Amino acid sequence: MAPSKSKFDIELLKQLSSAIDGEAVTADFACGGLIPLTAHHDKNIGSMAGLVNPSVTLRWDSSDNQIAVSKVTFPVQSDDEVANAAFNALLDRCQPATFGADGKDVLDETYRKAGKLDNEIFCTDFHPHDYGIVDAVQQILLPSTVPVEKLGLGTGSYGIRAELYKLNVYSAPSGKFHAHVDTPRGPQQFGSLVVCLPYAHEGGTLRVKHRGQTTDFAWGERNSQSVNWAAFFGDCEHEVLEVTKGHRVTLTYNLYRTSTANPARQVADPEHLPLYGKVKTLLENRAFLPGGGTLGFFCNHQYAHTHDAGRKSIPAAFKGVDLAVFTTFHSLGLKPAVRPVLKDDSHQAPVWGGLSVEELFKLKSVNEFNERMKVTCAQEEDEDEEMSNEDEDEDEEMSDEDGYGLDRYGDRTIVGTKMHGIMPNDEYEEDASTYGNQAELDWSFSAATILVVIPPYTERVRRLTRATAGAIAKGSGGVGSSPDPIQIE
Numbered sequence: 480m481a482p483s484k485s486k487f488d489i490e491l492l493k494q495l496s497s498a499i500d501g502e503a504v505t506a507d508f509a510c511g512g513l514i515p516l517t518a519h520h521d522k523n524i525g526s527m528a529g530l531v532n533p534s535v536t537l538r539w540d541s542s543d544n545q546i547a548v549s550k551v552t553f554p555v556q557s558d559d560e561v562a563n564a565a566f567n568a569l570l571d572r573c574q575p576a577t578f579g580a581d582g583k584d585v586l587d588e589t590y591r592k593a594g595k596l597d598n599e600i601f602c603t604d605f606h607p608h609d610y611g612i613v614d615a616v617q618q619i620l621l622p623s624t625v626p627v628e629k630l631g632l633g634t635g636s637y638g639i640r641a642e643l644y645k646l647n648v649y650s651a652p653s654g655k656f657h658a659h660v661d662t663p664r665g666p667q668q669f670g671s672l673v674v675c676l677p678y679a680h681e682g683g684t685l686r687v688k689h690r691g692q693t694t695d696f697a698w699g700e701r702n703s704q705s706v707n708w709a710a711f712f713g714d715c716e717h718e719v720l721e722v723t724k725g726h727r728v729t730l731t732y733n734l735y736r737t738s739t740a741n742p743a744r745q746v747a748d749p750e751h752l753p754l755y756g757k758v759k760t761l762l763e764n765r766a767f768l769p770g771g772g773t774l775g776f777f778c779n780h781q782y783a784h785t786h787d788a789g790r791k792s793i794p795a796a797f798k799g800v801d802l803a804v805f806t807t808f809h810s811l812g813l814k815p816a817v818r819p820v821l822k823d824d825s826h827q828a829p830v831w832g833g834l835s836v837e838e839l840f841k842l843k844s845v846n847e848f849n850e851r852m853k854v855t856c857a858q859e860e861d862e863d864e865e866m867s868n869e870d871e872d873e874d875e876e877m878s879d880e881d882g883y884g885l886d887r888y889g890d891r892t893i894v895g896t897k898m899h900g901i902m903p904n905d906e907y908e909e910d911a912s913t914y915g916n917q918a919e920l921d922w923s924f925s926a927a928t929i930l931v932v933i934p935p936y937t938e939r940v941r942r943l944t945r946a947t948a949g950a951i952a953k954g955s956g957g958v959g960s961s962p963d964p965i966q967i968e
């Protein structure tokens with residue numbers, strides 16, 4: 480006997496969940512690199528070549544009225560007395576670094592022990608663009624699969640701006656910064672960049688975590704002869720382990736996605752995402768949700784969307800696997816919508832259409848779901864009608880199997896995969912999300928869902944054919960001429 484429709488759907492949805500989980504495992508949340516001191520930036524051709532006395536110079540406003548500006552050049556050679564005196568003057572000029580907790584800037588050396596210089600009082604001749612760092616970050620963390628015109632943000636694809644934020648010195652013994660999540664500075668900020676200047680030290684590993692995965696950047700040993708850097712998504716918890724010897728001198732940058740797009744930059748083809756083929760096969764399967772339905776995916780990353788501008792920016796801000804899910808469905812002719820999922824205690828929930836995960840799973844009917852989520856489905860009304868002819872008895876069979884978080888609301892299906900469930904607070908050890916690197920600003924991170932209305936079989940195949948034919952005709956891949964602009968409402 481053929482399996483019942485709901486069981487069959489569950490099986491296919493599980494496959495989809497696994498495919499997304501696979502995509503999530505390969506998606507990077509942090510990257511880093513090393514620039515040997517032999518590297519020289521050739522300003523004429525914008526590449527690295529040759530060996531021409533490389534160095535990094537820092538200048539800062541002196542606190543001594545007799546001297547306007549002080550400077551030091553890295554690397555500081557141990558036998559160079561003048562350079563060592565200049566380095567000590569830098570250490571003297573630094574003030575204790577604070578961090579954000581409960582909306583206030585806090586000085587607590589058991590949590591963060593470091594010195595800092597604010598960017599108003601220093602400058603440097605080191606620019607991460609010159610060494611290809613910004614390009615590398617863009618390629619690894621923000622591979623572009625959505626031409627921004629589809630998101631109403633201009634033409635081409637995004638650029639990246641690295642804005643110098645602070646100079647920090649973590650010194651032995653016990654320089655450190657316990658687990659925290661950097662305070663977001665608006666929806667365009669997608670991450671942070673740390674550049675470690677050449678100065679011998681031991682310890683001070685930068686540890687970055689995301690959903691159970693950890694990446695360590697241990698620069699101590701090699702650092703006296705190189706500039707090291709790391710970049711990571713803004714919603715990742717991270718910490719600086721204790722410095723046990725020497726001084727760990729860093730420049731930190733906020734990384735922003737620029738709204739001015741670069742029309743010349745190649746937009747990668749979503750057809751090459753591993754997920755694409757699997758979703759396409761699923762949609763082409765006549766037996767999969769034949770009458771249509773709605774799929775929901777809990778995002779892997781968190782996004783800054785505490786007010787309207789932030790909420791509208793979410794698709795443009797998508798990272799990693801969330802971007803892959805969004806662009807895959809979009810390029811196959813469907814119109815994914817995005818909804819924030821807020822915690823119960825958020826007074827903003829009714830305003831932004833957000834829903835706590837507890838509420839989400841309490842919902843009984845499609846109408847209630849639509850009402851509460853304020854879902855704007857990309858479907859015409861008659862298709863909605865068509866979609867509501869499902870058998871209510873199937874509800875039980877569809878609910879939460881094997882921890883996949885499958886659930887069903889009348890004719891709609893919410894798919895949460897293992898990786899994509901709402902991030903519980905205990906994912907952050909000691910709830911690091913309550914510690915920032917600055918007192919709270921207007922923005923904070925919260926979870927989001929992607930909702931995709933799956934039309935009945937014939938309609939979705941029609942859309943799919945149109946979308947993929949458009950892409951081929953355009954010869955560029957990408958989302959090509961696929962349907963209409965992405966719906967954010």
Ligand SMILES: O=C(O)CCC(=O)C(=O)O
Nearest residue numbers: 661673685719729731916
């Ligand atoms: O120095 C580092 O590696 C990271 C510092 C940091 O997390 C911060 O300044 O927020």
Ligand SMILES: [Fe+2]
Nearest residue numbers: 660661717916
């Ligand atoms: Fe940080």
